[in-house]
């Protein structure tokens with residue numbers, strides 16, 4: 001059976017052609033399997049910065065579906081931020097095509113694409129424009145011509161989502177690094193994008209704060225079919241993804257589910273991940289001849305496994 005389903009309210013973005021096309025996505029049910037058309041596609045994309053000797057990205061082919069959570073990992077300088085910039089038109093490829101909802105990203109479509117794809121950069125200091133936290137989050141909404149009442153509601157809602165509502169009246173400059181990152185994320189969430197790209201956007205948060213924020217974004221993904229692309233060195237953040245892309249020296253080296261990628265064991269360190277104690281310990285045990293589980297285990301799970309496997313011996 002094949003059927004088409006058009007959903008116009010997925011990203012709750014309205015009023016322009018491209019966005020309506022974006023939110024209208026086609027489901028094909030073939031033998032009980034659902035196929036969603038990709039929201040972002042890169043076809044044979046290469047990119048070189050002016051004056052650079054070699055390409056920052058080489059012949060990248062990838063496809064991301066609406067509502068997917070993608071983690072992009074890779075060592076420093078492997079091209080992660082460049083990939084993000086190509087996806088929202090901050091850079092244009094030297095070769096190949098970037099397609100957003102089957103439309104080529106070019107000078108004509110770039111503004112629509114930026115409305116669909118919100119991006120939070122690595123350094124929150126470069127992202128503040130307002131005198132207070134509240135003004136800062138409101139800024140983008142003003143630019144979009146959102147009415148005052150709705151603007152206030154969205155500012156409050158997004159600051160609440162990142163747990164920054166009590167800091168509404170503070171000057172951004174007086175916030176900690178982690179708090180600045182929360183506000184930078186709120187500013188993008190307030191715009192209600194269909195896709196959010198987080199470029200190491202939680203790096204200044206402590207582990208608990210980071211987990212909290214990632215949970216909040218996961219909830220929005222669930223509610224609004226938000227597509228999430230998170231560039232990260234954090235293995236717990238990567239573990240949240242539906243799929244992980246591994247970049248190395250400008251090449252897309254591997255692509256797979258977290259389970260598949262985490263099988264690479266100690267190579268994960270070369271993939272730019274901060275590998276936690278549990279993985280290092282498992283590797284050490286394996287080096288000493290112990291047969292360890294193949295799947296990635298959290299610290300707690302590993303402790304449980306050690307106590308049960310040794311207690312039963």
Ligand SMILES: Nc1ncnc2c1ncn2[C@@H]1O[C@H](COP(=O)(O)OP(=O)(O)OP(=O)(O)O)[C@@H](O)[C@H]1O
Pocket residue numbers: 049050052056074075076077078079080081082083
């Ligand atoms: N504006 C620029 N001009 C010239 N070369 C650049 C520029 N920005 C990045 N590069 C180079 O392009 C390559 C990819 O950089 P990119 O910032 O995309 O890597 P990254 O994976 O995001 O690294 P990091 O983990 O440090 O953020 C690197 O070799 C970098 O030196």
Ligand SMILES: [Mg+2]
Pocket residue numbers: 080081082122199
């Ligand atoms: Mg980067």
